[in-house]
Amino acid sequence: MITKLPKGLTIRNSKPSDHQRIISVMKDWWGGRDLVWMLPKLYLVHFCNTSFIIEKGDNLTAFLIGFLSQSKKNEGYIHLVGVHPNYRGLGIGEFLYHRFFQICKENNRDTIRSCTSPVNKRSIAFHGKIGFNILKGNAVVDDVQVSLDYNYPGDSKVLFEIKI
Amino acid sequence: MITKLPKGLTIRNSKPSDHQRIISVMKDWWGGRDLVWMLPKLYLVHFCNTSFIIEKGDNLTAFLIGFLSQSKKNEGYIHLVGVHPNYRGLGIGEFLYHRFFQICKENNRDTIRSCTSPVNKRSIAFHGKIGFNILKGNAVVDDVQVSLDYNYPGDSKVLFEIKI
Numbered sequence: 001m002i003t004k005l006p007k008g009l010t011i012r013n014s015k016p017s018d019h020q021r022i023i024s025v026m027k028d029w030w031g032g033r034d035l036v037w038m039l040p041k042l043y044l045v046h047f048c049n050t051s052f053i054i055e056k057g058d059n060l061t062a063f064l065i066g067f068l069s070q071s072k073k074n075e076g077y078i079h080l081v082g083v084h085p086n087y088r089g090l091g092i093g094e095f096l097y098h099r100f101f102q103i104c105k106e107n108n109r110d111t112i113r114s115c116t117s118p119v120n121k122r123s124i125a126f127h128g129k130i131g132f133n134i135l136k137g138n139a140v141v142d143d144v145q146v147s148l149d150y151n152y153p154g155d156s157k158v159l160f161e162i163k164i
Numbered sequence: 165m166i167t168k169l170p171k172g173l174t175i176r177n178s179k180p181s182d183h184q185r186i187i188s189v190m191k192d193w194w195g196g197r198d199l200v201w202m203l204p205k206l207y208l209v210h211f212c213n214t215s216f217i218i219e220k221g222d223n224l225t226a227f228l229i230g231f232l233s234q235s236k237k238n239e240g241y242i243h244l245v246g247v248h249p250n251y252r253g254l255g256i257g258e259f260l261y262h263r264f265f266q267i268c269k270e271n272n273r274d275t276i277r278s279c280t281s282p283v284n285k286r287s288i289a290f291h292g293k294i295g296f297n298i299l300k301g302n303a304v305v306d307d308v309q310v311s312l313d314y315n316y317p318g319d320s321k322v323l324f325e326i327k328i
Contacts, residue, residue, distance in 0.1 A: 023316055037201045040315040042243070048235040070231055071212040079206070151204040152187055 001098065002091035005054065009061055009092070011099065014051040019044040021060050022082070029082045039065065039080055050076070050103055052096055061087050064096040068107050076104035078114040097130055101164045112164055115157040118146050124158055132160035165262065166255035169218065173225055173256070175263065178215040183208040185224050186246070193246045203229065203244055214240070214267055216260055225251050228260040232271050240268035242278040261294055265328045276328055279321040282310050288322055296324035 005011060019041045027034050043051070047067040054062040062083040069075040078100060083093050104112060114132065116123035118141045124134075137147035137159065150157035169175060183205045191198050207215070211231040218226040226247040233239040242264060247257050268276060278296065280287040282305045288298075301311035301323065314321035 036316045038204070040202070042241060046231070046233040046235055046239075046241060050234065067210070067234055069210040070214065070234075071210055075210075077206060077210060152200045 002095055005092070005095060006087075006090055008056050009054055010056075011052055011054050011095075014044055014048050014053050014063065014065070016041065016044045016048070018053055018060075018063070022063055025060060025084070026082065029085060035080075043067075043079065050100065052099055054092060054096065060084065062092045062096060064100055066100045068104065068109060072111075074108070074110050076100065076107075076109045076112045078112060093126060094130055105164060110163055112162050114160045115150070116160070118142070118144060118156050118158055127160045130162065132162045135159040135161055166259050169256070169259060170251075170254055172220050173218055174220075175216055175218050175260075178208055178212050178217050178227065178229070180205065180208045180212070182217055182224075182227070186227055189224060189248070190246065193249060199244075207231075207243065214264065216263055218256060218260065224248065226256045226260060228264055230264045232268065232273060236275075238273055238275050240264065240271075240273045240276045242276060257290060258294055269328060274327055276326050278324045279314070280324070282306070282308060282320050282322055291324045294326065296326040299323040299325055 019039070022044070023036045023039060026036055026039070043065050047065065050067050051065045052063065053060065063081065064078065065080045066076060066078040069077055078097070081093060081096060101112060114127065116127070118124075124144060134145050135147075137145040139146045139148050139156070141156065144158055146156045147159055148156050183203070186208070187200045187203060190200055190203070207229050211229065214231050215229045216227065217224065227245065228242065229244045230240060230242040233241055242261070245257060245260060265276060278291065280291070282288075288308060298309050299311075301309040303310045303312050303320075305320070308322055310320050311323055312320050
């Protein structure tokens with residue numbers, strides 16, 4: 001795990017004006033999948049203190065959108081994370097996760113959850129590498145526990161949890 | 165404004181298992197518009213203490229999904245509200261809003277925000293009746309201030325705010 005960012009990259013909390021920058025790169029960063037509907041502007045307005053932007057100068061390099069669960073006082077939730085394709089494999093995603101874990105610990109959270117689509121093998125491997133467990137679902141797809149119809153009919157998700 | 169619910173209706177906080185019930189009625193309650201993507205399950209998992217379900221026996225009558233802004237310590241945000249078509253005009257929506265205002269006040273919030281699509285004239289009238297102001301946007305549609313491209317390109321929203 002890297003303990004500091006590669007030279008020239010800086011990290012800061014997100015702000016509402018980052019919304020436009022993030023949604024403009026999402027389709028490209030997700031290999032053509034259009035997931036912009038997953039990130040209405042409210043995430044950038046109301047969860048700034050647990051969401052992070054990594055930049056190189058004026059260029060967006062990576063982001064993490066997460067929040068402290070309001071109902072589950074011991075949980076933090078990571079909603080969406082993206083790293084510019086040219087900056088993958090450098091540990092930046094893991095750096096962002098550990099930055100989020102740190103702010104969760106400061107807020108007395110010991111459990112972090114996240115989820116991804118079964119099709120996103122890169123994300124499943126990434127969560128496994130960091131130490132997330134996959135929660136039991138209601139089906140197995142490619143040897144992975146999957147929760148079918150999670151957000152709406154036909155939407156399958158792999159659910160992750162880690163104790164920090 | 166009604167101070168108690170019509171006979172036979174009960175209110176409680178939402179719980180995760182309400183998600184399936186809510187998304188199964190949304191298209192019908194929204195006149196055929198499919199807005200299920202607006203309500204991933206996370207809202208029912210993480211914001212239970214500021215979200216409400218109204219039922220008649222086992223039947224869903226209305227719901228309000230809202231949360232306390234994590235970054236803006238004086239704000240509450242109402243994300244989605246629905247009332248069964250057969251129960252409209254009885255003050256149930258306003259009752260839900262005031263229940264949300266009450267929990268916001270208990271948490272030292274003095275500003276509530278919400279938004280809707282310009283096409284939803286019923287929602288715009290409803291917010292006006294309750295006392296919400298419409299925030300200045302970047303366009304005017306049918307004499308209403310509208311924020312164009314709010315959540316993504318082509319998505320227009322009317323933004324509401326009320327001081328409580």
